[in-house]
Amino acid sequence: MNILEVNNLSKSFELHILNGKKIEALKNINFNLKEGEIIGLTGKSGSGKSSLMKCIYRTYLSSSGQIIYQSADGPVDLAAADDHRVISLRKTEITYCSQFLSVIPRVTAVDVVCENLFRIEKDKDAAREKARQMLEQLGLPAELWDAFPVTFSGGEQQRINIARAIIAPPRFLLIDEPTASLDQRTKDVVIDMILELKNNGTSVLCISHDEYTLQRLCDRRIDLKFGEIVEEELAVE
Ligand SMILES: Nc1ncnc2c1ncn2[C@@H]1O[C@H](COP(=O)(O)OP(=O)(O)OP(=O)(O)O)[C@@H](O)[C@H]1O
Numbered sequence: 024m025n026i027l028e029v030n031n032l033s034k035s036f037e038l039h040i041l042n043g044k045k046i047e048a049l050k051n052i053n054f055n056l057k058e059g060e061i062i063g064l065t066g067k068s069g070s071g072k073s074s075l076m077k078c079i080y081r082t083y084l085s086s087s088g089q090i091i092y093q094s095a096d097g098p099v100d101l102a103a104a105d106d107h108r109v110i111s112l113r114k115t116e117i118t119y120c121s122q123f124l125s126v127i128p129r130v131t132a133v134d135v136v137c138e139n140l141f142r143i144e145k146d147k148d149a150a151r152e153k154a155r156q157m158l159e160q161l162g163l164p165a166e167l168w169d170a171f172p173v174t175f176s177g178g179e180q181q182r183i184n185i186a187r188a189i190i191a192p193p194r195f196l197l198i199d200e201p202t203a204s205l206d207q208r209t210k211d212v213v214i215d216m217i218l219e220l221k222n223n224g225t226s227v228l229c230i231s232h233d234e235y236t237l238q239r240l241c242d243r244r245i246d247l248k249f250g251e252i253v254e255e256e257l258a259v260e
């Protein structure tokens with residue numbers, strides 16, 4: 024079954040400061056994502072990868088086309104659904120992990136990681152224990168667990184961001200460059216964590232420039248060029 028069907032999706036931006044010049048970031052995009060599948064989204068900088076992900080997560084409103092998502096309660100067109108429906112899906116089913124952590128002031132690393140988990144795990148100590156285990160697996164030094172992530176390094180913040188996105192396994196995960204600033208060992212830990220989610224049924228769309236990550240993670244790749252799909256290929260076994 025397809026969890027996502029993107030039909031004739033286009034997105035353009037009108038730049039008012041340039042007398043209404045139009046940028047066509049996505050042109051007539053068509054693809055499906057199967058339940059439990061991991062698709063790698065590739066393409067040069069500026070090819071439209073993040074725009075596509077943001078249209079699906081509804082950070083951006085699409086200009087035309089459909090994004091049919093099979094939610095637990097039936098199909099929803101994410102290009103047209105009302106904001107309440109989108110917000111409720113974000114709380115329960117769809118998680119977006121951006122490349123950078125948007126830091127929340129004066130919340131400890133462990134509590135940042137627990138944000139989504141606190142919604143389903145009412146025992147806060149149990150939730151925090153799970154977060155600590157995850158941060159330990161990701162190699163984040165124990166002295167940072169109760170510190171504020173605002174001063175953390177890029178790779179440390181990225182690990183907090185990933186832990187936060189997957190500690191409560193989503194049905195559908197959108198993840199932008201999960202391994203970009205990580206060393207090889209941590210990269211493998213993150214890849215293993217995402218593969219474990221997949222084994223438990225999560226469907227994943229993952230932007231990456233990293234050949235190793237794409238090879239290990241993806242069932243299929245979609246390559247974008249100037250806002251269009253140029254190639255769709257199965258991963259080489
Ligand atoms: N909010 C916006 N307003 C105007 N133009 C935008 C906006 N977001 C993206 N664009 C434009 O759309 C095009 C695609 O950008 P996008 O961020 O999707 O590329 P990308 O493939 O994710 O690149 P990168 O690999 O550098 O992250 C670019 O020309 C970009 O300038």
Ligand SMILES: [Mg+2]
Nearest residue numbers: 072073074199
């Ligand atoms: Mg991008």
